[in-house]
Amino acid sequence: MADPKPVAISCGEPAGIGIEITVDAWKSLKDDVPLLWLGDPNHLPKGTAFEVVPDPSEAREVCSRALPVWAMDFQTPRVAGTPDPTHAKGTISSIETAVGFVTGGKCAALCTAPIHKAALKEGADFAFPGHTEFLAHLAGRGDAVMMLACDELRVVPATIHIPLADVPEQLTARLLTDTILVTNAALKRDFGIDAPRMAVAGLNPHAGENGKMGSEEIEMISPVLDALRNEGLDISGPLSADTMFHAAARKTYDVAICMYHDQALIPIKTIDFSGGVNVTLGLPFVRTSPDHGTAFDIAGKGIADPTSMIAAIRMAAQMAEARS
Numbered sequence: 166m167a168d169p170k171p172v173a174i175s176c177g178e179p180a181g182i183g184i185e186i187t188v189d190a191w192k193s194l195k196d197d198v199p200l201l202w203l204g205d206p207n208h209l210p211k212g213t214a215f216e217v218v219p220d221p222s223e224a225r226e227v228c229s230r231a232l233p234v235w236a237m238d239f240q241t242p243r244v245a246g247t248p249d250p251t252h253a254k255g256t257i258s259s260i261e262t263a264v265g266f267v268t269g270g271k272c273a274a275l276c277t278a279p280i281h282k283a284a285l286k287e288g289a290d291f292a293f294p295g296h297t298e299f300l301a302h303l304a305g306r307g308d309a310v311m312m313l314a315c316d317e318l319r320v321v322p323a324t325i326h327i328p329l330a331d332v333p334e335q336l337t338a339r340l341l342t343d344t345i346l347v348t349n350a351a352l353k354r355d356f357g358i359d360a361p362r363m364a365v366a367g368l369n370p371h372a373g374e375n376g377k378m379g380s381e382e383i384e385m386i387s388p389v390l391d392a393l394r395n396e397g398l399d400i401s402g403p404l405s406a407d408t409m410f411h412a413a414a415r416k417t418y419d420v421a422i423c424m425y426h427d428q429a430l431i432p433i434k435t436i437d438f439s440g441g442v443n444v445t446l447g448l449p450f451v452r453t454s455p456d457h458g459t460a461f462d463i464a465g466k467g468i469a470d471p472t473s474m475i476a477a478i479r480m481a482a483q484m485a486e487a488r489s
């Protein structure tokens with residue numbers, strides 16, 4: 166049974182597909198998972214059944230007949246496919262208010278619709294490259310971890326939204342250790358895996374080929390993994406990234422810890438683009454998100470696939486229930 170408190174859904178970039186997949190997700194989940202959408206009701210697709218609620222506690226009762234809405238005023242209409250920088254402050258405020266509802270006990274969990282980082286930077290000088298870093302900041306945590314999960318694979322990028330050229334410098338022993346420890350704890354707590362099997366990728370081709378193709382594996386990654394194995398963690402690696410994602414290899418671990426964004430996200434988005442969920446580990450509250458972005462090219466056309474959004478909302482509700 167779902168937690169009776171609603172899952173708070175931040176509106177994300179109004180010009181993207183977030184609003185339409187949220188409405189589709191509500192239609193699919195309305196009798197199972199109570200929701201509360203935070204955004205401007207004028208941005209909802211025409212004909213959407215919605216009700217503005219004065220308090221999140223009323224969302225559950227409303228949800229079976231209408232999308233419960235925490236109303237915000239963005240001042241100007243939504244133009245699908247064309248971000249409006251004047252919406253940036255409202256988009257950020259939707260996330261902040263939703264986080265407040267979750268940490269204040271009014272909502273069970275947070276599910277975020279995709280944001281367009283450039284519009285937030287242009288319109289509100291947003292200083293964060295993504296939700297993960299922003300939510301870590303709001304929670305006062307330095308060690309939030311991004312994980313993407315589908316039925317067949319879980320992946321964690323140790324470095325996240327940074328240029329590839331900066332990865333070797335920012336990939337420190339401290340960061341890798343914290344990432345593995347946070348992931349290990351979250352798989353136990355939120356995913357019911359008693360002794361998580363973690364496969365760690367190398368940074369370089371062939372995991373460095375004994376130092377012939379890069380030294381990070383010998384100088385930093387292997388010593389970190391050895392130290393964590395000595396603490397009892399079940400870790401393999403550093404592994405060649407190109408051979409750790411085929412079907413047989415995936416069966417040997419519960420999560421792949423990767424060194425940078427694309428090393429982690431390319432395999433999972435290739436295996437299951439529509440069913441993947443992005444979940445932030447290490448926060449004091451539950452946050453999930455669909456695995457895709459704003460998809461401006463199809464926004465407003467009524468063809469966006471809500472499967473990942475539905476999976477993200479379900480996962481948020483299940484994680485919150487498991488924690489309660």
Ligand SMILES: NC(=O)C1=CN([C@@H]2O[C@H](COP(=O)(O)OP(=O)(O)OC[C@H]3O[C@@H](n4cnc5c(N)ncnc54)[C@H](O)[C@@H]3O)[C@@H](O)[C@H]2O)C=CC1
Nearest residue numbers: 278279280281282454456457458459460462463469470471
């Ligand atoms: N959680 C978040 O806030 C995320 C935000 N983004 C942001 O989204 C923006 C666009 O990023 P892109 O790299 O173009 O990725 P994207 O995921 O928005 O789009 C990539 C391709 O997949 C298609 N697609 C995406 N979701 C779909 C769906 N539900 N149904 C059908 N087709 C779908 C799009 O039409 C496009 O052709 C960027 O600003 C990026 O930063 C990207 C990923 C996550």
Ligand SMILES: NCC(=O)COP(=O)(O)O
Nearest residue numbers: 295296297298430443454
């Ligand atoms: N590529 C994943 C992505 O951009 C989502 O990031 P976040 O907004 O969840 O931090």
